[in-house]
Amino acid sequence: MNTPAIASAPAISNETRKSVVGQWLRTLGPFLGLAIVITIFAIISGNPARYLSIVNLRIVLTQTVIVALGAIGMTVIIISAGIDLSVGSVIALCGVASAIALRAGWSPWAALMAGIALGGLIGCINGLAITRLSVVPFIATLGMLGVARGLAKWAADQQTVNIPPTWLNQLAATFPAHAWMLMAPGVWITILLAIIAAFLLRNSVFGRRVFALGSNEAAARACGIHTDRLKLWIYSLGGLFFGLAGVVQMSRLRQGDPTVAAGVELDVIAAVVIGGGSLSGGQGSILGSMIGALTMAFLRNGCQLIGWPNYIQEIIIGVIIVLAVAADRLRSVKQK
Numbered sequence: 001m002n003t004p005a006i007a008s009a010p011a012i013s014n015e016t017r018k019s020v021v022g023q024w025l026r027t028l029g030p031f032l033g034l035a036i037v038i039t040i041f042a043i044i045s046g047n048p049a050r051y052l053s054i055v056n057l058r059i060v061l062t063q064t065v066i067v068a069l070g071a072i073g074m075t076v077i078i079i080s081a082g083i084d085l086s087v088g089s090v091i092a093l094c095g096v097a098s099a100i101a102l103r104a105g106w107s108p109w110a111a112l113m114a115g116i117a118l119g120g121l122i123g124c125i126n127g128l129a130i131t132r133l134s135v136v137p138f139i140a141t142l143g144m145l146g147v148a149r150g151l152a153k154w155a156a157d158q159q160t161v162n163i164p165p166t167w168l169n170q171l172a173a174t175f176p177a178h179a180w181m182l183m184a185p186g187v188w189i190t191i192l193l194a195i196i197a198a199f200l201l202r203n204s205v206f207g208r209r210v211f212a213l214g215s216n217e218a219a220a221r222a223c224g225i226h227t228d229r230l231k232l233w234i235y236s237l238g239g240l241f242f243g244l245a246g247v248v249q250m251s252r253l254r255q256g257d258p259t260v261a262a263g264v265e266l267d268v269i270a271a272v273v274i275g276g277g278s279l280s281g282g283q284g285s286i287l288g289s290m291i292g293a294l295t296m297a298f299l300r301n302g303c304q305l306i307g308w309p310n311y312i313q314e315i316i317i318g319v320i321i322v323l324a325v326a327a328d329r330l331r332s333v334k335q336k
Contacts, residue, residue, distance in 0.1 A: 041302025073241030081281025089148035094246025099256025119243020127235035214281030
């Protein structure tokens with residue numbers, strides 16, 4: 001009578017062991033990838049001291065802010081088994097809107113809120129297209145990519161929008177006006193928002209429902225979760241982060257540019273996937289996405305220090321996305 005139980009024990013133990021190993025690999029993988037990128041570019045740059053210097057670190061962290069903010073919103077979307085391809089266009093449109101508001105005499109706070117709110121509105125429209133019109137996220141957000149870019153060019157009259165000097169200009173300043181801040185205000189804002197988002201994803205009803213939605217939408221609906229309403233909140237929340245990224249982009253350029261951030265959605269998606277997010281949904285973490293964003297920033301920074309042209313960077317990023325997704329698919333197959 002006891003023989004079957006004894007025989008099945010090793011199998012259960014092996015499955016548990018594989019699960020634990022898989023979780024550790026998913027957690028430590030992004031850190032390992034970041035370490036590899038830093039090591040490789042420190043060596044081939046020919047000047048490791050410069051690449052690893054505090055000054056360059058501050059530059060990299062400042063350059064990470066826009067992708068990192070986008071990655072926070074995209075993490076929630078991807079965990080829910082969604083996708084948003086309109087990130088770059090939304091960033092451009094929100095940056096232009098904030099610049100126009102400043103030029104019209106709005107206070108910096110009002111211009112900041114306007115840019116963020118516009119991003120949230122666009123996210124809400126994406127959510128409505130997905131839930132009410134039953135358009136798949138890929139197509140809905142691909143359409144918004146064109147619409148938002150066109151609106152940005154129309155609003156800016158197809159030219160850059162110069163802004164008066166305000167404290168918003170300091171959000172993405174590599175060397176802040178106050179030395180005690182050490183890093184750009186945008187870096188500290190991103191860290192704070194990442195901590196809050198991570199806490200909400202792991203310790204709130206909303207976060208648990210997002211993971212449930214991404215793992216099995218039918219099961220989530222059967223458990224009483226209003227999936228359409230949840231998707232609307234998810235895409236609206238993502239839009240708020242994209243809007244804030246647009247304001248930071250405007251701060252970095254000191255103007256609203258309707259042509260900026262083209263292709264940023266690839267960096268944002270790559271950051272989430274490198275950080276352990278699964279395009280199939282149900283998996284991902286804010287910490288992992290932040291490490292992924294840092295990896296992308298160090299990669300681009302290294303390419304710039306070496307003097308490689310932009311197309312080389314795009315090729316490398318494309319390869320990284322394919323490899324990261326392939327690795328995720330292999331993990332999913334092994335878990336079945």
